[in-house]
Amino acid sequence: MNSEMDENLSIFISEGNELLEDMESALLDLESNPNDSESMNRVFRAAHTIKGNAGLFGYDQIIDFTHIMESLLVEVRNGIVPITSDLVSLFMRSKDIITSMMDSLVGSGEVDQNDLDEATKLLEHYLADPHAAALAANPCDEDGSATQVETPTGIFTINLKLGTETFRQGFSIKAIFRELNELGVITSANLFMPDIPKLDEIDPESCHLSWLLLLESSCQKQAIADIFEFMDDCEFHILSPESKTEEYKKIISLLPNGEAVIGQILVTSGALTEKELQTALDRQKETGSRTGDILVEQGDVQPEVLESAIAKQQQTRAASSQSIEFLRVNASKLDTLINLVGELVINGERVSGLTENIDDDKLAEAVTEMNETLEEMRETALGLRIVPIDGVFKRFNRTVRDTSNELGKQINFEISGGETELDKTVAEKITDPLTHLIRNAIDHGIEKPSERELNNKPPEGHVALSAYHETGSIVIKVSDDGKGLNKEKISNKAIERGLIKQNDKLSDSEIYNLIFEPGFSTAEQVSNISGRGVGMDVVKRNIESLRGNINVESEEGIGTNVIIQLPLTLAIIDGFLICTENEDFVIPLDMVVECLRLTKEQTKEMEKHNYINLRGEVLPLIDLKKHFCLPKTLENEPETKNVIVVQHSGKKTGLLVDSLHGEVQTVIKPLGKIFQNLKGFSGFTILGSGNVSMIIDVSSLITDASEKQRDSFMNQPHGQNSNETISSESAEI
Amino acid sequence: MSKDQDDQQTIKLQQECNIYTISSVKEQILEAAGNSPDICLDLANVEQVDACFLQLLHATNNYLFEKKGNLELINIPEDLITLSDKTCTPLPSRESLNEQLGETAATEPASEDLPTES
Numbered sequence: 001m002n003s004e005m006d007e008n009l010s011i012f013i014s015e016g017n018e019l020l021e022d023m024e025s026a027l028l029d030l031e032s033n034p035n036d037s038e039s040m041n042r043v044f045r046a047a048h049t050i051k052g053n054a055g056l057f058g059y060d061q062i063i064d065f066t067h068i069m070e071s072l073l074v075e076v077r078n079g080i081v082p083i084t085s086d087l088v089s090l091f092m093r094s095k096d097i098i099t100s101m102m103d104s105l106v107g108s109g110e111v112d113q114n115d116l117d118e119a120t121k122l123l124e125h126y127l128a129d130p131h132a133a134a135l136a137a138n139p140c141d142e143d144g145s146a147t148q149v150e151t152p153t154g155i156f157t158i159n160l161k162l163g164t165e166t167f168r169q170g171f172s173i174k175a176i177f178r179e180l181n182e183l184g185v186i187t188s189a190n191l192f193m194p195d196i197p198k199l200d201e202i203d204p205e206s207c208h209l210s211w212l213l214l215l216e217s218s219c220q221k222q223a224i225a226d227i228f229e230f231m232d233d234c235e236f237h238i239l240s241p242e243s244k245t246e247e248y249k250k251i252i253s254l255l256p257n258g259e260a261v262i263g264q265i266l267v268t269s270g271a272l273t274e275k276e277l278q279t280a281l282d283r284q285k286e287t288g289s290r291t292g293d294i295l296v297e298q299g300d301v302q303p304e305v306l307e308s309a310i311a312k313q314q315q316t317r318a319a320s321s322q323s324i325e326f327l328r329v330n331a332s333k334l335d336t337l338i339n340l341v342g343e344l345v346i347n348g349e350r351v352s353g354l355t356e357n358i359d360d361d362k363l364a365e366a367v368t369e370m371n372e373t374l375e376e377m378r379e380t381a382l383g384l385r386i387v388p389i390d391g392v393f394k395r396f397n398r399t400v401r402d403t404s405n406e407l408g409k410q411i412n413f414e415i416s417g418g419e420t421e422l423d424k425t426v427a428e429k430i431t432d433p434l435t436h437l438i439r440n441a442i443d444h445g446i447e448k449p450s451e452r453e454l455n456n457k458p459p460e461g462h463v464a465l466s467a468y469h470e471t472g473s474i475v476i477k478v479s480d481d482g483k484g485l486n487k488e489k490i491s492n493k494a495i496e497r498g499l500i501k502q503n504d505k506l507s508d509s510e511i512y513n514l515i516f517e518p519g520f521s522t523a524e525q526v527s528n529i530s531g532r533g534v535g536m537d538v539v540k541r542n543i544e545s546l547r548g549n550i551n552v553e554s555e556e557g558i559g560t561n562v563i564i565q566l567p568l569t570l571a572i573i574d575g576f577l578i579c580t581e582n583e584d585f586v587i588p589l590d591m592v593v594e595c596l597r598l599t600k601e602q603t604k605e606m607e608k609h610n611y612i613n614l615r616g617e618v619l620p621l622i623d624l625k626k627h628f629c630l631p632k633t634l635e636n637e638p639e640t641k642n643v644i645v646v647q648h649s650g651k652k653t654g655l656l657v658d659s660l661h662g663e664v665q666t667v668i669k670p671l672g673k674i675f676q677n678l679k680g681f682s683g684f685t686i687l688g689s690g691n692v693s694m695i696i697d698v699s700s701l702i703t704d705a706s707e708k709q710r711d712s713f714m715n716q717p718h719g720q721n722s723n724e725t726i727s728s729e730s731a732e733i
Numbered sequence: 734m735s736k737d738q739d740d741q742q743t744i745k746l747q748q749e750c751n752i753y754t755i756s757s758v759k760e761q762i763l764e765a766a767g768n769s770p771d772i773c774l775d776l777a778n779v780e781q782v783d784a785c786f787l788q789l790l791h792a793t794n795n796y797l798f799e800k801k802g803n804l805e806l807i808n809i810p811e812d813l814i815t816l817s818d819k820t821c822t823p824l825p826s827r828e829s830l831n832e833q834l835g836e837t838a839a840t841e842p843a844s845e846d847l848p849t850e851s
């Protein structure tokens with residue numbers, strides 16, 4: 001396969017996956033609201049476009065399967081086959097099969113042939129016997145008769161001219177009329193034999209019969225055309241009822257902007273059959289007239305329907321002329337671009353540093369302008385990878401549906417904040433952890449309906465997934481109104497597993513966070529969904545690998561919130577450069593609240609308590625020098641010390657440092673495997689000076705410092721600190 | 734084939750009227766029409782007919798009409814009535830049909846709307 005084919009395949013897969021995601025989301029909408037025509041059309045559009053795209057590349061398996069699916073969707077859209085939960089499940093299954101077909105194209109999976117055969121049979125069954133499907137979906141009335149599906153009827157005008165070979169080919173005219181009568185009622189018939197030869201000239205085996213029929217039916221035009229499918233030399237024109245005109249116009253308006261040919265638009269909408277189109281095209285070659293005019297003249301389509309198709313054609317052309325404004329770019333190319341911009345940012349910082357002490361106004365001006373452009377370039381480059389989280393969230397509708405069905409629980413799933421944006425890499429990597437959390441919430445959090453009713457809760461459980469921005473990061477929350485976490489059970493299990501000691505005093509938050517320990521599970525029954533204790537530790541590890549953190553809030557009997565905080569981007573950030581004991585550190589700027597200066601005396605006072613009074617608030621302090629055990633490099637302690645106040649999860653902490661160097665653009669470089677377990681750092685960066693600086697992970701620094709503090713408190717003789725109280729005068733700034 | 738008192742030629746068809754026999758039927762009719770423009774088709778022995786026979790009846794009717802003659806059908810089999818009704822194709826001589834079948838044929842659902850041949 002050449003590179004062009006590779007690229008085309010990649011585009012096909014990428015677009016296909018987007019369409020399948022939209023299909024799944026629309027199917028779920030349709031299940032909850034079967035009358036939602038827009039959702040129906042979204043499903044149809046997705047199947048139709050995938051089939052069309054597959055056709056361009058000759059992926060026959062996908063074409064054949066989506067064709068059957070599309071045919072059934074047409075029946076559903078036209079109200080012939082009712083939407084049921086079973087049918088939605090079948091379409092979901094079909095969607096999964098198409099996904100596996102696409103995966104198999106890139107060698108990342110294979111199609112389960114049994115599954116494919118079974119799904120194809122089911123789709124064909126629905127297609128072959130829509131009436132039975134309708135009856136199955138409509139329970140019997142009280143009198144035992146099945147409720148009929150109401151579909152609008154109208155009068156089709158059929159202009160039928162049989163071919164001269166009809167008799168010789170063995171077609172039974174009786175059978176044709178019987179089939180027409182099965183579709184509806186022939187209300188009028190006019191026989192025409194305008195060109196019947198005289199008796200002495202006629203070949204009695206040649207057919208010269210033509211009819212003009214009026215058929216009252218609720219069927220589709222194609223169903224009538226199908227009767228004449230194999231009669232090659234038969235000419236027929238079917239004018240749909242006036243009642244269908246509005247339906248066709250609506251379908252045409254909702255078609256995707258894919259077809260730019262009027263004939264195909266009309267065929268796709270169902271207003272025209274393939275054969276009618278072919279006849280018109282043949283005539284067009286002979287006469288040179290426009291296809292649309294021929295179709296109206298032949299009585300194949302109503303003029304209003306043709307006008308709608310012309311409008312759609314113009315819309316499609318306009319859209320395709322606009323589409324050059326958008327380009328589908330390989331994500332790896334974007335990554336390369338961002339890396340290069342990162343290198344440029346480092347060099348920009350370096351140039352700024354080198355020219356800082358040169359007294360040249362023009363040079364300074366040029367460097368300033370360069371830095372401004374660099375910053376703009378950085379923002380633009382990073383913006384290319386920013387996507388709304390909605391795409392990720394919508395996938396969980398299916399997860400919730402399938403899991404709740406499997407467990408026999410009723411779930412009201414709510415999504416909010418889908419418009420919140422974050423880096424595409426983060427969005428992709430957050431899917432698996434969220435899937436685990438949501439399944440866990442349904443399996444272990446939400447009680448069975450009977451149990452909920454006993455606890456005066458509605459039988460339907462509530463699971464919510466929300467996202468919002470908070471101080472330079474994105475917060476994702478998974479909430480449920482289930483039974484909540486049992487602190488005692490978790491503590492006992494942790495003691496049993498040796499994770500904590502009997503007399504350890506843990507806060508609620510610390511107890512809840514024990515569930516993220518490897519192999520930890522309080523589930524009494526292991527299900528195929530969750531309960532093996534494998535997963536929550538992986539969830540935490542995945543979140544932390546994204547420089548994020550995860551916390552749990554819970555109230556027994558009320559519910560649980562799992563809160564994930566993630567950085568907006570993984571590439572380049574605005575940093576704040578600080579220095580202590582001649583070591584440079586970078587703190588993400590969006591976590592910095594303010595900077596303070598302490599006198600020597602205030603510093604000494606502070607050292608006694610590890611906190612200061614910040615305008616009436618207790619501000620805990622972390623001395624970075626002590627925390628990171630930095631060797632002493634300065635002979636004399638500086639006259640003043642600096643505190644940089646950072647905020648994380650709504651809580652403020654002060655970091656005690658020697659000096660502050662201000663803002664710096666920071667290209668985040670990941671720590672190598674050797675340093676993966678290093679606590680308090682999320683990566684490193686190269687400064688303009690060429691020096692390497694560690695990037696402080698504020699969240700893990702605070703957690704680590706708290707743990708050290710607690711350990712040191714626990715190791716002190718009992719009562720040593722009992723008389724100490726927090727005093728407001730200790731470190732007034 | 735027999736000749737009655739008014740020079741009407743009566744043709745008693747003996748077989749099924751379908752694609753396999755239709756050419757032979759046409760020859761019989763043509764031969765009789767050469768003797769007289771008034772032809773009576775006795776269908777008593779005909780059990781099954783196809784649409785090609787209906788077409789031939791119309792061609793015959795046109796032919797005889799031009800010769801100022803008449804086509805009469807007698808002993809019309811049920812299958813021809815059914816075919817006529819099913820395909821909404823009127824038989825060339827409705828009057829003779831009614832004479833033969835009385836009220837039954839006249840009240841056949843499809844025959845109510847039977848259009849005239851154009």
